Amino acid sequence: MDTPFAITLPVGTSRANHTGSWRVERPVYVDRLPPCNNACPAGENIQGWLYAAESGDYESAWRTLIEDNPLPAIMGRVCFHPCETTCNRVRVDEAVGINAVERFLGDTAIAHGWSLPGPGADTGTHVLVVGSGPAGLSATYHLRRLGHRVTLVDGAAQLGGMMRYGIPAYRLPRAVLDAEIARIIDLGVEVKLNHRVDDVEAERVEGHFDAVFLAVGAQIGRRVSVPAGDSSRIIDAVNFLHAVADDDPPLLGRRVVVYGGGDTAFDAARTAKRLGATDAVIVYRRNREKMPASAEEFEQALGEGVTMRWLSTVSSFEGDRLMVEKMALNADGFPEPTGEFEELDADALLLALGQDTDLSLLEGHPEVTIDHGVVQVAPSMMTGLAGVFAGGDATPADRTATVAVGHGKRAARGIDDYLNGRKTILPPKHDLAAFENLNTWYYADAPRTRRPELEKVRRQGTFDEVIQGLTEENALFEARRCMSCGNCFECDNCFGVCPDNAVVKLENNRYEFNYDFCKGCAICVAECPCGAIQMVPEKI
Amino acid sequence: MTRRPIRFYQVGSFAVGNRLLEDEERTVQSDAKRTNSIDSGHRACQGCGEALGARYALDAAMRATNGQLAVVNATGCLEVFSTPYPETSWRIAWLHSLFGNAPAVATGVAAAMRVKGRDVRVIGQAGDGGTVDIGFGALSGMFERNDDVLFICYDNEGYMNTGVQRSAATPPAARTATTEVVGPHPGNVFGQGKDLPRIAMAHDVSYVATATVADLHDLEAKVDKAMSLHGARYLHILVPCPLGWGSASSDTIHLARLAAESGLFPVFEAEHGVVTSVTPIRRRVRVEEYLRRQKRYAHLFATEPATDVIARLQAMADANVARYHLVNDETANSDLEA
Numbered sequence: 020m021d022t023p024f025a026i027t028l029p030v031g032t033s034r035a036n037h038t039g040s041w042r043v044e045r046p047v048y049v050d051r052l053p054p055c056n057n058a059c060p061a062g063e064n065i066q067g068w069l070y071a072a073e074s075g076d077y078e079s080a081w082r083t084l085i086e087d088n089p090l091p092a093i094m095g096r097v098c099f100h101p102c103e104t105t106c107n108r109v110r111v112d113e114a115v116g117i118n119a120v121e122r123f124l125g126d127t128a129i130a131h132g133w134s135l136p137g138p139g140a141d142t143g144t145h146v147l148v149v150g151s152g153p154a155g156l157s158a159t160y161h162l163r164r165l166g167h168r169v170t171l172v173d174g175a176a177q178l179g180g181m182m183r184y185g186i187p188a189y190r191l192p193r194a195v196l197d198a199e200i201a202r203i204i205d206l207g208v209e210v211k212l213n214h215r216v217d218d219v220e221a222e223r224v225e226g227h228f229d230a231v232f233l234a235v236g237a238q239i240g241r242r243v244s245v246p247a248g249d250s251s252r253i254i255d256a257v258n259f260l261h262a263v264a265d266d267d268p269p270l271l272g273r274r275v276v277v278y279g280g281g282d283t284a285f286d287a288a289r290t291a292k293r294l295g296a297t298d299a300v301i302v303y304r305r306n307r308e309k310m311p312a313s314a315e316e317f318e319q320a321l322g323e324g325v326t327m328r329w330l331s332t333v334s335s336f337e338g339d340r341l342m343v344e345k346m347a348l349n350a351d352g353f354p355e356p357t358g359e360f361e362e363l364d365a366d367a368l369l370l371a372l373g374q375d376t377d378l379s380l381l382e383g384h385p386e387v388t389i390d391h392g393v394v395q396v397a398p399s400m401m402t403g404l405a406g407v408f409a410g411g412d413a414t415p416a417d418r419t420a421t422v423a424v425g426h427g428k429r430a431a432r433g434i435d436d437y438l439n440g441r442k443t444i445l446p447p448k449h450d451l452a453a454f455e456n457l458n459t460w461y462y463a464d465a466p467r468t469r470r471p472e473l474e475k476v477r478r479q480g481t482f483d484e485v486i487q488g489l490t491e492e493n494a495l496f497e498a499r500r501c502m503s504c505g506n507c508f509e510c511d512n513c514f515g516v517c518p519d520n521a522v523v524k525l526e527n528n529r530y531e532f533n534y535d536f537c538k539g540c541a542i543c544v545a546e547c548p549c550g551a552i553q554m555v556p557e558k559i
Numbered sequence: 560m561t562r563r564p565i566r567f568y569q570v571g572s573f574a575v576g577n578r579l580l581e582d583e584e585r586t587v588q589s590d591a592k593r594t595n596s597i598d599s600g601h602r603a604c605q606g607c608g609e610a611l612g613a614r615y616a617l618d619a620a621m622r623a624t625n626g627q628l629a630v631v632n633a634t635g636c637l638e639v640f641s642t643p644y645p646e647t648s649w650r651i652a653w654l655h656s657l658f659g660n661a662p663a664v665a666t667g668v669a670a671a672m673r674v675k676g677r678d679v680r681v682i683g684q685a686g687d688g689g690t691v692d693i694g695f696g697a698l699s700g701m702f703e704r705n706d707d708v709l710f711i712c713y714d715n716e717g718y719m720n721t722g723v724q725r726s727a728a729t730p731p732a733a734r735t736a737t738t739e740v741v742g743p744h745p746g747n748v749f750g751q752g753k754d755l756p757r758i759a760m761a762h763d764v765s766y767v768a769t770a771t772v773a774d775l776h777d778l779e780a781k782v783d784k785a786m787s788l789h790g791a792r793y794l795h796i797l798v799p800c801p802l803g804w805g806s807a808s809s810d811t812i813h814l815a816r817l818a819a820e821s822g823l824f825p826v827f828e829a830e831h832g833v834v835t836s837v838t839p840i841r842r843r844v845r846v847e848e849y850l851r852r853q854k855r856y857a858h859l860f861a862t863e864p865a866t867d868v869i870a871r872l873q874a875m876a877d878a879n880v881a882r883y884h885l886v887n888d889e890t891a892n893s894d895l896e897a
């Protein structure tokens with residue numbers, strides 16, 4: 020061998036020895052589905068937008084977010100955030116405050132006037148969207164992006180559905196609602212307000228629409244028969260909230276009883292308090308554990324002086340005497356009457372016992388299946404009537420604004436498939452990024468940032484927003500708590516920990532395995548914080 | 560303290576790199592242009608902690624010395640797996656002589672560089688056998704003369720290259736080929752062996768530190784610190800050996816972490832015989848969690864667990880925690896800066 024003085028073995032010679040041949044398993048980079056993404060009813064790429072937010076690039080974070088959901092400032096306020104319940108960080112310290120960061124991004128976008136991506140190239144097709152709640156707005160946005168013309172009609176005087184006529188302003192300021200709706204309408208949408216559709220088919224034929232999306236929600240407050248005197252004031256909570264939203268609140272008096280245990284009951288009670296009620300009492304049949312209202316609403320309502328009567332039903336309302344019967348849970352957990360009664364003083368009774376859907380506009384179409392008061396739909400969101408799609412509260416699913424947004428997106432894609440003569444195929448889901456896939460050693464302990472609450476005094480009589488937003492610093496901190504479950508976030512661990520230098524760091528900060536030398540030890544898999552590497556057997 | 564305060568709440572200060580950190584706050588290992596002192600194609604076992612530890616330490620030393628570095632290696636796995644004639648994995652100036660004389664050869668190289676007026680720094684390195692046993696006389700002399708050498712021991716707790724025999728660094732109760740579990744003998748005996756970091760401190764050298772392959776930031780900071788000083792210095796790095804320990808190849812770093820987090824392997828640094836900082840335990844674990852993952856301790860977890868032996872090992876860990884103050888109340892439950 021011809022080597023310089025004192026050099027017996029030339030540099031680089033070991034590379035002739037391809038130790039990769041020892042391997043029986045090989046590591047591969049994977050993108051696993053983060054549990055937050057999996058749980059988001061709107062199908063947001065949460066991990067993806069938090070990743071962008073982590074670097075302080077809020078605009079690209081927002082742009083990633085609105086790929087799926089055009090209403091982040093609204094969602095950041097009203098969504099019940101099932102993402103946080105499933106967040107893997109729960110098992111490290113506390114869930115990432117996804118919802119708070121979402122709101123921060125939404126508010127930042129409004130403050131900077133960022134606009135939605137423009138409409139797609141005109142397809143020449145025209146879609147009718149009935150109902151301008153979150154389902155209708157989301158479908159409108161996604162349809163416009165796909166290049167379809169949209170006419171959006173609503174029987175109400177203003178756009179927004181229950182986001183305007185149900186959810187009170189102290190939880191969702193109207194300026195925020197208006198800003199996010201306007202951005203969608205700016206994509207070029209024909210809007211017809213005060214336009215109630217009574218017969219879908221007639222409307223479709225008359226307007227030469229190629230497809231229809233029904234997003235009519237559930238507008239009718241459910242009633243129970245409460246024996247009542249003529250003078251007793253009994254009002255549906257939804258009608259009450261609608262009237263308040265129209266700035267025409269009915270007179271309730273000082274002592275208000277709300278009957279029900281959902282979010283509507285709490286919104287009604289908290290609204291009544293703000294309108295001057297001294298007592299706002301919620302009467303609910305079952306107990307705290309069984310109550311459907313969100314824990315946050317409940318805590319905030321109690322903080323504002325709303326009181327609870329658990330395990331009670333309203334049996335009569337005469338004059339200002341309201342009679343409640345005490346209930347007891349039987350062995351199956353169902354409330355049963357006890358025959359024990361109590362009297363409450365009440366000036367008004369608000370009924371918040373759930374809502375029904377008015378589907379009369381679909382009458383005369385036997386091919387449409389209506390079950391339990393809602394329209395049945397295929398995975399594409401198409402009803403039994405070809406070209407007529409439905410979503411949101413009018414279809415079987417959890418009744419939340421976020422589910423409605425997800426339906427709107429799904430329906431837009433279903434409509435696009437339908438108009439293009441394609442069969443709808445839902446994309447396959449990646450494997451879940453389970454907690455067991457993570458190596459949490461690498462994540463620094465960092466408890467969660469809380470959104471400040473308006474001091475109680477200020478929310479008694481006003482409709483000012485209760486929950487305040489995060490500061491930029493807090494939002495950044497919160498975004499950085501995300502563990503990027505199942506998706507590489509460029510921590511260089513694999514590149515660093517390989518004893519065989521078999522990981523190559525590429526220009527774009529991503530990595531590649533050099534299988535000539537990878538012996539298959541799987542240290543990279545064990546030490547990848549976020550579980551973005553998987554061992555797969557070699558074909559031998 | 561060698562550990563930098565936590566900067567980013569994601570992984571900034573624990574992982575190898577982080578796209579959000581400035582380059583100078585990342586480790587040498589995160590640099591695509593690191594030296595790769597020991598190249599691919601070496602014949603170390605799958606998941607060898609020694610190959611990893613050597614690259615970690617030497618790449619850091621190469622950065623610290625701007626590439627002006629010569630390394631003298633004793634016989635042992637690191638030498639055998641890296642240089643089977645006619646191949647070498649070394650991308651740095653490296654030489655091998657014998658099993659027992661690496662400290663003395665390193666002294667000679669340092670003297671030669673001085674005579675030639677060249678500013679080349681010298682590292683001597685060996686396995687635990689080469690350091691605490693056969694090379695010990697030469698090393699003690701090197702310390703005593705305060706020769707300008709950093710000596711690094713890659714401690715895998717046994718003579719691994721020749722088939723896993725006991726060394727004076729093999730922990731009590733571990734099974735090796737020469738401490739088989741037979742009759743009343745539960746593997747290696749208690750009460751023997753040498754604690755070389757403390758012996759080095761007793762020589763009053765300028766710098767003594769311990770580290771593991773589980774904490775790269777800490778390890779690199781110690782190499783930097785060592786290279787900023789002159790005279791005899793000593794770095795003792797725990798490098799798990801899947802073959803000799805009977806552990807999964809994927810567990811190498813995890814085991815090093817558990818060794819430190821249990822207290823069995825205290826991570827600290829000392830100057831002139833005085834401990835100046837310790838790396839506090841972040842999530843303390845019981846020794847079982849560490850022992851259970853290694854077949855060399857399998858006999859402790861047979862149908863009848865050897866609770867008395869495990870308790871003695873736990874007592875050793877507890878004694879380290881007390882001696883080095885490894886549990887710091889302020890850091891125990893939070894990584895955040897105050």
Ligand SMILES: Cc1cc2nc3c(=O)[nH]c(=O)nc-3n(C[C@H](O)[C@H](O)[C@H](O)COP(=O)(O)OP(=O)(O)OC[C@H]3O[C@@H](n4cnc5c(N)ncnc54)[C@H](O)[C@@H]3O)c2cc1C
Pocket residue numbers: 097098099149150151152153154155172173174175179180181182185186187214215216217234235236237238257260282283286380410411412413417418419420421423
């Ligand atoms: C008081 C209250 C509080 C709530 N709070 C929350 C919350 O905090 N978070 C959350 O996620 N969800 C909340 N919800 C539920 C959420 O508002 C609904 O699930 C969501 O609005 C349903 O969206 P949608 O688009 O299906 O229907 P809607 O929002 O109800 O919109 C339907 C629209 O269709 C119009 N329409 C109906 N029929 C016709 C017709 N024949 N012709 C023309 N237009 C028609 C209506 O005028 C309405 O504007 C709340 C609901 C209520 C009532």
Ligand SMILES: Cc1ncc(C[n+]2csc(CCOP(=O)(O)OP(=O)(O)O)c2C)c(N)n1
Pocket residue numbers: 609634635636637658659685686687688689690715717718719720721726
């Ligand atoms: C004088 C001498 N005796 C014995 C050997 C055989 N031998 C080679 S490597 C080795 C063990 C090395 O153990 P250690 O220093 O701990 O390094 P490891 O292989 O564990 O990394 C032995 C005994 C030798 N090369 N020279």
Ligand code: SF4
Pocket residue numbers: 053054055056065066069105106107108115117500501502503504
């Ligand atoms: S840590 Fe991040 S990616 Fe993982 S579940 Fe929580 S928000 Fe999603």
Ligand code: SF4
Pocket residue numbers: 602603604605606607608609610636637640715719720799800801802803
């Ligand atoms: S025997 Fe141990 S030290 Fe030697 S190459 Fe294998 S894993 Fe590394």
Ligand SMILES: [Mg+2]
Pocket residue numbers: 686687688713714715716717718719
């Ligand atoms: Mg050894």
